[in-house]
Amino acid sequence: MVGTLFTLAPILVFSTLVIGFISILLPKYLKKLNINATNRVSVANNRFLNTIAKWGSGLGELKRYHAKKIFPRVIATSSSKLEDSEINKMRIITFSQFIQGIVDVMGRVIVPLIAGILYFEGKIKFGAIVTASYFANDIFNSLWDFSNNINLLNSSYDLRSKITNLTKIQPEPTDKKDPDKVKLIRSINLVKKFTDGDKIEYPDICIKKGEHILLTGVSGCGKSTFIKLLLGIEKPSEGEIQYRNSENQDIIPDFDRIGYIAQDVTLFPSSIKNNITMFNARLNSEVDKILEKVDLDLSVKEIESVIKPDNIVLSGGQKQKIVLAREIIDPKSIIFLDEPTSAIDTIATTKILKVISELPSTIIMIAHNLTPEQKATFDREIHLFKKGSDENDNI
Numbered sequence: 001m002v003g004t005l006f007t008l009a010p011i012l013v014f015s016t017l018v019i020g021f022i023s024i025l026l027p028k029y030l031k032k033l034n035i036n037a038t039n040r041v042s043v044a045n046n047r048f049l050n051t052i053a054k055w056g057s058g059l060g061e062l063k064r065y066h067a068k069k070i071f072p073r074v075i076a077t078s079s080s081k082l083e084d085s086e087i088n089k090m091r092i093i094t095f096s097q098f099i100q101g102i103v104d105v106m107g108r109v110i111v112p113l114i115a116g117i118l119y120f121e122g123k124i125k126f127g128a129i130v131t132a133s134y135f136a137n138d139i140f141n142s143l144w145d146f147s148n149n150i151n152l153l154n155s156s157y158d159l160r161s162k163i164t165n166l167t168k169i170q171p172e173p174t175d176k177k178d179p180d181k182v183k184l185i186r187s188i189n190l191v192k193k194f195t196d197g198d199k200i201e202y203p204d205i206c207i208k209k210g211e212h213i214l215l216t217g218v219s220g221c222g223k224s225t226f227i228k229l230l231l232g233i234e235k236p237s238e239g240e241i242q243y244r245n246s247e248n249q250d251i252i253p254d255f256d257r258i259g260y261i262a263q264d265v266t267l268f269p270s271s272i273k274n275n276i277t278m279f280n281a282r283l284n285s286e287v288d289k290i291l292e293k294v295d296l297d298l299s300v301k302e303i304e305s306v307i308k309p310d311n312i313v314l315s316g317g318q319k320q321k322i323v324l325a326r327e328i329i330d331p332k333s334i335i336f337l338d339e340p341t342s343a344i345d346t347i348a349t350t351k352i353l354k355v356i357s358e359l360p361s362t363i364i365m366i367a368h369n370l371t372p373e374q375k376a377t378f379d380r381e382i383h384l385f386k387k388g389s390d391e392n393d394n395i
Ligand SMILES: Nc1ncnc2c1ncn2[C@@H]1O[C@H](COP(=O)(O)OP(=O)(O)O)[C@@H](O)[C@H]1O
Pocket: 194, 195, 196, 198, 200, 217, 218, 219, 220, 221, 222, 223, 224, 225, 226
């Protein structure tokens, strides 16, 4: 076809080639615009995923404090930023298509136009105009598709559906009982085996409603695992855990309504105040009093400041005091505390233990190195022994 056209008039071929080249090269020049727009989406997307990660890792905690609704809210804010950058990207893609369209139209119009001029000048026959028009149409049709596809290559349209899946929140099972109904917690022949061969055997333990238990034992004897078994985070390999109501019937408590401070504290990228109240505005007026109780000496400005996990400004002890404050400000009827004072000095620990001892809740607290006075704030101590350790030989 090019040959046919060339025999008609070299200028037709030349103009087709020039416009064709512009059409092919355009995506290269528009690429930077498209890539920048895509990168902005990608940065917004990363921020969005980070937000999900930061808040999502504490989802259990949010559920525990009925603050789950804050999760969709922070996700929505982050998501709307992502949406803005996607809209901007679509704008740039549309602009690219517009520029591409102009070149396309130029190709389709100019080639037949030149052919027309050549005809009137008597340089080519009438039939050649038709051939040139078809030729221009075919070539620029293909180039239009080609250029547009290249312009769109940088886009990632499946992003939206991935995000939708990530933010889906599972519906809650409703048959679980209020932990307040639990009159007795006990473990019977409880054994936990790990896949790497580790095996922890627990003594039969029985805890009554309102009791304050201190759980001790050497590192690795299975204290944290015991609490995770009680909370259903870990499943027993043998034996069982029973929660009984006042009629001595087995019930399944709503684990999300049991207070729990894990060994690694969970803080959210929000203000210290929100981390204590867990976004329950009803508790705002209590914050000062609670800070005093947990011996956390912070200015009003600091309390309102946002905790940034990547930019740690709080000491380990301060973080523990914040999660302790979260627990004490609105105490649950059952509370499990896994070494909540390990990074807090002994004077502040004594003060906090006194506050804990006054809570009406059923409490199991793991702690190391407490003084006899501190231990005395509990009703009793349960000491776990590690199988085969030297400690056992001394009993
Ligand atoms: N997820 C796990 N996989 C394998 N071993 C584990 C796991 N969790 C705990 N263990 C093992 O179980 C033992 C008890 O752990 P843990 O309950 O954390 O002890 P403690 O809190 O008393 O220091 C340790 O030997 C530990 O290595």
